[in-house]
Amino acid sequence: MSTGAPLSGGAAGPQALRPLLETVLDALAAGAARRGGPLPAGGPGQSAGQVADALRHEGADSLRRLTELLAHGSADPADPACAAHLHCPPLAVAVAADLAVSALNPSQDSWDQAPAATALETALLAELAALVGFHPEESAGVLTSGGTESNLMGLMLARDQVLGGIVELDGVPAGARPRIFASQAAHFSVQRAAALLGLGERAVVPVRVDHELRMDPDALAQAMAEAAWQGATPLAVVATAGTTDTGAVDPLHPAADLAARYGAWLHVDGAYGGGALLSDRLAPLLDGIARADSVSLDWHKLGWQPAAAGVFLARRAETYASLLRRAAYLNPADDEEAGYPSLLGLSLRTTRRADAFKLAVTLRTLGRPGLGRLVDACHDLARATAEAVLAEPALELHCAPILTTVVFRYRPAGGGPAAADRLNAQLRRALLHEGRAVVGRTELPGSGPGRVRLKLTLLNPYATPADTAAVLREVVRAGRELERTAAPG
């Protein structure tokens, strides 16, 4: 049996892995060649059919067959025409480091499943705390699955710190009427977290944004004053440092001042914009982030890690109490007294992959300056692409790029705002179906038609203005074709 299904670990693991990895590399190359573009043509039906066919077979050839299927059927962010989402092309060095993690399978929930990986995560978090401006020895943090989990953790600490430990034991007290203030352009995970935490998503008060989707500090002041006047509990302010669409950073100092005035927690969602901390040019955008009570960072966005590489940081370790539960089999008190550290009380998870490792290897290989150059390359590309949008009369730019996105739309020759929305949504799907480009689509805050926009999220540091110009030409072509063929209205 041992020869049929060898393990990845131990002294024999690397030898067992070698031919299998060779199979994977060959199948990745074959699948990419067969795809020949940013994604396979044919849309969801064709992709699902190919998957169903492939799953009909069993046997030793499955690794090759299914890997080629996955590669062929991917929307590959390493292709310059795949630029819809905060979905980065990983660095090869990070992927190689992640292989070591898969093979050794450390789990971060107890020291005796991850001796070196436990120490390594702790050291990395201290570095990242310093990057944010927190005191490395007074702060605490953990690797997460991403911004959604990090935002949940920030709001969990906010709930338990502001309402008191009673929530953990007895639930949300009746009549507390907690309120969370977040901009209209904040990530939907804020509402989701409020619902999960038993606060209800109506606890989230949406705060007005400006044209670039930046929170209006006067509107925040007014919303908090009204809530306090009505006897509600201002639980938290969520400031977005890099909205998903425009990359706008909410005014962090005013948010910190207002949170302090009302005794609310300040959580900064830097899932996207946190990557700006790597760049000397862009880091000043995040001035004030060090005043946050907690922060979300995602290195699987502007950090070029394969998912997941989320980070949650709390400025004061003593506020990080909600998860401190003892499990006799994982972190008994006498083991901790004997010097065996445990990260269990820092995470919402129990079993936990050592996602810190790939990030530590990347940081040591490229250094902050090396990663900063990649951030700047994407920022430069966004600015050049915005210029190209401005130069094309069939396109309309929403605002100048702040980080690495370009928000725009195709401008139809005729028809009202509803028709423009429909056409932009359709042309995006047409490009997907043809396998030509993966362009993002979003909607501006507010209600009513005229809000649909297209978006390029530029995370490939090696893509060029010529590449994005080609994508813009595809957008214009698809728009014109749809205008020619579509029924009016």
Add this chain to the structure above:
Amino acid sequence: MSTGAPLSGGAAGPQALRPLLETVLDALAAGAARRGGPLPAGGPGQSAGQVADALRHEGADSLRRLTELLAHGSADPADPACAAHLHCPPLAVAVAADLAVSALNPSQDSWDQAPAATALETALLAELAALVGFHPEESAGVLTSGGTESNLMGLMLARDQVLGGIVELDGVPAGARPRIFASQAAHFSVQRAAALLGLGERAVVPVRVDHELRMDPDALAQAMAEAAWQGATPLAVVATAGTTDTGAVDPLHPAADLAARYGAWLHVDGAYGGGALLSDRLAPLLDGIARADSVSLDWHKLGWQPAAAGVFLARRAETYASLLRRAAYLNPADDEEAGYPSLLGLSLRTTRRADAFKLAVTLRTLGRPGLGRLVDACHDLARATAEAVLAEPALELHCAPILTTVVFRYRPAGGGPAAADRLNAQLRRALLHEGRAVVGRTELPGSGPGRVRLKLTLLNPYATPADTAAVLREVVRAGRELERTAAPG
């Protein structure tokens, strides 16, 4: 710059990866050889020092240097003397498949980040639903980070289904007094989920267990009757299918009957025992699981996947409503109407690694029978190891193995129960510090001394009774040495 930090994707990715993977394999082998046992000797201080030293250097050699550090500093579950936790040695084929996922970086939160991976996850979940006994087309599910997240999802659906949609919008209603019934031996993530969900951990009513840590159905009936009598809301019954310590499976049919009688949700935590479904011999232990409203399964336990490979399944897709939020940039209504599927509303996460892929490859490579043989091998090993414990007068077996764990303790020559507890905890730490063995430690439910036990969690299908006999000899040796040297009391 492109040569300095190449990407893993695209047509050139495999070539860029090849030398880096070779570096990783060499470093894994070197680290394992230097470790020469289940974990490095020297304890946490030494490990942390080595990590701090290694992190002082930067440069192109970092991948090799840090991978060797990680391998040397691992508790390697592929070593037969590493047998503390539900921490499995991964199959090489699963690790190779996971490399493809890292390299291509599909993200499961929208179709246009993961065309094939979206279809593949949906197909795999239908297979797993059938394995549990759910109707594949009426059920729904998602890949999770593990049992803790899956248990949280089960209790979230319970809360929102039993208390009504009002929780999502307005929070937990005052006066609902929700109650969750789980055995004393249920996983601590049940309490954690209750706290996170705003119900308070006192909402969890602990139900008495028998000697093997199996929930007493009469005690469950009594606890639910008392709660109902007191006007509380019986929200959920959590039945554990495979307790972490003994592998005991709670009586599923009585739990389902009682949940139905009181209108409560039945969640079955099969994070450990779900693997028994792969084995013809052990699957009958889980009879009744098909009556659950929701189920947790973890293929990074009895499934030999690198973390994470958790699965959450809900029997009726229509109960899976809590997470159905629209994000204009991920799952706009018109895209879904046009046939673009979205898994966003199934997960607590947004960005999400395609963990289904490695499991699909493993299932197609080995088949259920092949995986079932690995489960049976671990079960056989547990039974043989229990016999060896019984044959050694210095050891005391807690109960016959049910799945793949052996719970026992070293029996000191003299001293009371508190001294026995202390000695067993100390001897486990001594084995860790010497780098000789990674043995588990737990405490039986209840209070007062005499509850500390040692535990072997046998997940290495290639380990032999001779291997585990050697570990037991180490336990006895360490116990005797401590008895000789320790101060009495």
